[in-house]
Amino acid sequence: MSVAQAEAREIQLEAPSGLWREAWRRLRRNPGAIVGFVLVVLFVIVAVFAPLIATHGPREQNLALLQGSCCPGPSASHLFGVDALGRDVFSRVVYGARFSLLIGVVAVTVGLSVGLLIGSVAGYLGGWIDSILMRLMDIMLSIPGLLLAIGIVAALGPGLTQIMIAVGATQVPIFARLLRGSILATREADYVLAARAVGVKKRSILVSHILPNSLSPVIVQGTLALATAIIDVAGLGFLGLGPQDPSTPEWGTMLTDTTRYLQTAPHLALIPGAAIVVSVLGFNLIGDGLREALDPRFRGRG
């Protein structure tokens, strides 16, 4: 082996594997993240294949089952029992996964895209635009999250789409602030200065140099935001502000009024609630794992 070959080999050995590849390696070694990944995959499979998994239709009623008392618990034909209107709880929870997934993704997409737009404009342009946009975000943050969402639902009227927008809106200032801070930090980096020096246009500096390097905290926050969105939407549903058609199998809405049946039929509350906890736990575990994998302060350990 010549000296040149040996050196080349050494360089290859030491070559940094890149942020993403290393993050992936670290993520795979994190047992929490693996559990989270399994839970989320399970959740998505249930949501996608709901019609195949469910044993009954989510809106199918069988009032004959309620003759004894409200409400029959788990049995062979109804795995998780039957609700106060004679509907199969198992099938409703399975279909509910669809709504929760849809709600979480739509709400976060709304919050993320508007927040990113505001945050990147404010962070990159600076000056009075930055001041105005950020004061606006401060004002939105001065209303406790759920109350802001309630106010928006009051203006838009109750409903599934409306609560998704409301929950998304509460996340806008969080993403805007996060991205702005992250951009301010990268804006002064040498590679940005270099790009400016060779005359790259402002917009393409933002899009191809600053944004990709500011994104990792946003990815972490986005995953955790999915968890919060599912909880918040369920909360609004629980308050009765969700889908106005009460037969919609949304988990939060399913929990409304179950406190009345706690004595005789606790499964009505326990099962949709457990479904929320499991899916939220999955996203939280992945989010925590991603944070550890992407945060430079953790890099190089383990």
Place this chain on the structure above:
Amino acid sequence: MLQFVVRRLLLLVPILLGLSILVFVWIRALPGGPAQALLGERATDESRAAIERQYGLDKPVHIQYWSYLRTTAQGDLGTSVTTRRPVTEELKQRFPATIELTLAALLFALVLGIPLGFVAAKRYGTAVDHGSLIVSLLGVSIPVFFLAILLKYVFAVKLGLLPTVGRISARIDLNHPTNFYLLDALLAGDFNAFWDSFKHLLLPAVALGSIPLAIIARITRAAVLDVQNEDYVRTARAKGLPPRVVDERHIFRNALLPIVTIIGLQAGLLLSGAVLTETVFAFPGMGTWLVEAIKNRNYPVLQGGILFVSLVFVLVNLLVDVLYAVINPRIRVS
């Protein structure tokens, strides 16, 4: 220090103005506009025109905003559509209930959360540490209303140890000068009433406090782990200070900074969570009041309630900032 407080107070002015504009615009964005909101379902064109004249809604927007700002600043939040009582009067009954609940929840979270986090950090990597991590992970994954339902099911319905709904038993006769029931009972020297309202408060407070508890424990653990490896801690140990003194003076006092910050952030979570917890326990606070208002399209109550809670939230954050400056001298200078 005084200068710092004054500067922070001045920063509040634009936030509060912005908030008032937001609520003002929101009222005008409601379906049918503010007149419809005041009249409810029974509005006719004539009555709407009359209301618009009475409240000056036919005037230019900037004049409307000015008069809205003036009446609000004077403490006039309008009249509840359902009860026909002034919103401020109802607020005086509802608000103490929620504050009593939130304070009790916060106390529960702090008294258990900080020691739990401290012990977890001290026993880093042991079963105690792992256990506390799992508990705090579950804590941030469980919706507060579901936790409330679970607690209600176990302690009130199954075991029958605690009451299921309300703030106080109907048979207890108590004057309410402050509307903080625990305080009212103490003022009256009525032990029975105190015990009864304490039992009513216990489950909602534990439900509402559990999630902040998980978060506070987690932050305390991380903060103590961070501080533990600082040079000044090593120096303190090296010069032979007793471990308890190092824990108290060097570790705990410095770990307090992130803990105070997180308590400030919990305020919003507590106020939001209170809305849901109150609904589960039919606790007559701001939450049940606002949820009722939204169902009855009782917009004056919604407007007043949201404005007031936000004001409290902003003030709490100010308080946290000041507290932060008291603990951390470095902040005061910058």
